[in-house]
Amino acid sequence: MKTRKSYSKEFKLDAVSLVTEQNYKITEAARSLGISANMLGRWLKEQESEGAHAFRGNGKLTPEQEEIRQLRAENKRLKMEKEILKKATVFFAKETK
Structure with a gap:
């Protein structure tokens, strides 16, 4: 059984900034970070919708x-x-x- 990997808020923000600020394509950024493109896409949507409150963590x-x-x-x-x-x-x- 696989354990679910968790990523820190800083990692997620850095991954999102690769796409938004450094003009990487989602697939390129995801491949270079070793994550799936779908996951990075979800992080982008969360960042757009939540803004400063994105990636709060569990219970926050x-x-x-x-x-x-x-x-x-x-x-x-x-x-x-x-x-x-x-x-x-x-x-x-x-x-x-």
Whole structure:
């Protein structure tokens, strides 16, 4: 069974710059680096779409994804607080009768 090889962010950026800045063809750059042309093509697309946030690595979120995660956590907390207040209202309403 083959193990999957991982490449550093710097390697990916250098590989992409060969094509974008030094005008290599994708196949030439991939061959000289010992990677597949398809992989280099994916890296180029990711660099174009993500820009500075490309090649984040595992578990590293974009600022938008991090904000969504925080907002979901806050939403969950606020819903729990609302439920606690509802239960407290019912409890104290029974106590006053």
